Amino acid sequence: MSKGVLLVNLGSPDSTDPKDVKKYLGEFLMDPRVIDVPTWARTLLVKGIILNTRPKKSAEAYQKIWWKEGSPLIVLSQRLQKKVSRFSDIPIGLAMRYGKMNIKDGLQQLNDQGVDEVLIVPLYPQFAMATTETILVLAEELRKEFFPHMRFSDLPPFYNNEAYTKVLAKSIAEQLENLDYEHLLFSYHGVPERHIRKSDVTKSHCKIDGSCCQTASAAHQFCYRHQCYETTRLVAEELQLKPDTFSTSFQSRLGFDPWLQPYTDRTIERMGKQGIKKMAIVTPAFVSDCLETLEEIAMEGEEIFHEVGGKEFTTIPCLNDRDDWAQTLSSWINEWAEVKTELA
Numbered sequence: 001m002s003k004g005v006l007l008v009n010l011g012s013p014d015s016t017d018p019k020d021v022k023k024y025l026g027e028f029l030m031d032p033r034v035i036d037v038p039t040w041a042r043t044l045l046v047k048g049i050i051l052n053t054r055p056k057k058s059a060e061a062y063q064k065i066w067w068k069e070g071s072p073l074i075v076l077s078q079r080l081q082k083k084v085s086r087f088s089d090i091p092i093g094l095a096m097r098y099g100k101m102n103i104k105d106g107l108q109q110l111n112d113q114g115v116d117e118v119l120i121v122p123l124y125p126q127f128a129m130a131t132t133e134t135i136l137v138l139a140e141e142l143r144k145e146f147f148p149h150m151r152f153s154d155l156p157p158f159y160n161n162e163a164y165t166k167v168l169a170k171s172i173a174e175q176l177e178n179l180d181y182e183h184l185l186f187s188y189h190g191v192p193e194r195h196i197r198k199s200d201v202t203k204s205h206c207k208i209d210g211s212c213c214q215t216a217s218a219a220h221q222f223c224y225r226h227q228c229y230e231t232t233r234l235v236a237e238e239l240q241l242k243p244d245t246f247s248t249s250f251q252s253r254l255g256f257d258p259w260l261q262p263y264t265d266r267t268i269e270r271m272g273k274q275g276i277k278k279m280a281i282v283t284p285a286f287v288s289d290c291l292e293t294l295e296e297i298a299m300e301g302e303e304i305f306h307e308v309g310g311k312e313f314t315t316i317p318c319l320n321d322r323d324d325w326a327q328t329l330s331s332w333i334n335e336w337a338e339v340k341t342e343l344a
Ligand SMILES: C=CC1=C(C)c2cc3[nH]c(cc4nc(cc5[nH]c(cc1n2)c(C)c5CCC(=O)O)C(CCC(=O)O)=C4C)c(C)c3C=C
Pocket: 010, 011, 012, 013, 025, 034, 035, 054, 058, 071, 073, 124, 128, 130, 131, 189, 190, 191, 192, 224, 252, 254, 285, 286, 289, 290, 291, 292
């Protein structure tokens, strides 16, 4: 068998034109693992409400962060792919879950290079049904329909992998080296609380009451909340942060259901009101900088902080295509590539 890799990220609209943003959001939000309500309710919510209002607002946000080369998320993912390819001996493909560069095309390209054993690498450190799961489910559907001769493995979430948390800690330390910040906020993309309960394989562990995520459980293999808190804990340990100088929050909520708390925007506001003048923020749910880091955090977050008296707001870049991150990812890939494939 001949091995290859498909890195998979979220995707972006084709351009910042509201029409393209609407098309992209339509595909993204109609995914039953993103808005997990019955089809009729999702259709009503997405096509009847969200797509009539959100694309214009989102397009304006995308316009603020868009690069000459295109979407930062896609450009940065391509740079990562290029670097990982340099450190690996097998073909490294790149695909997006939504929009252009889709997973089917990515698999086809690997197929055309003679690859029949694929490592799917969701570019998300923590598991979530709206990210990792939807990639793996779609990839398997595509395999069955179009590439039945292929075999798939997948890279597990790396939220607590020592090499990853060390690289993340190093990237933070570099940014904070000459800053006397008072608080470091770890802000993760939010999900509705319901998603956490749905992914609980024990069906009884996740209470979202602040305690369950610290109690060992089989549920944690699929618990986004647990995995986010673990990333924070391990990175804080590596950086030797004092207990009151860092915390965790969740950003980007949409709609009226309860999402994971504390919310990032309210946390930034509270910190400013409590008299914190210098804060830094890191966004470890994202491997590549994107709308949610460059606009929601670096622009909106900073504005909130300044409005309530904050002075210095430092946004730490995602790992993007850092050499040490690309090398870490390549080392996982090379480890997988070296394992002898047993005949089925
Ligand atoms: C119900 C909605 C959403 C869930 C659940 C959700 C989970 C989730 N998303 C990411 C990563 C990204 N999300 C991005 C943008 C984005 N996310 C949602 C909604 C949900 N996400 C929307 C509507 C948007 C579009 C922008 C907007 O209108 O605000 C992005 C950025 C993409 C880009 O082009 O830059 C990323 C990345 C994770 C990791 C996650 C669950 C853990």
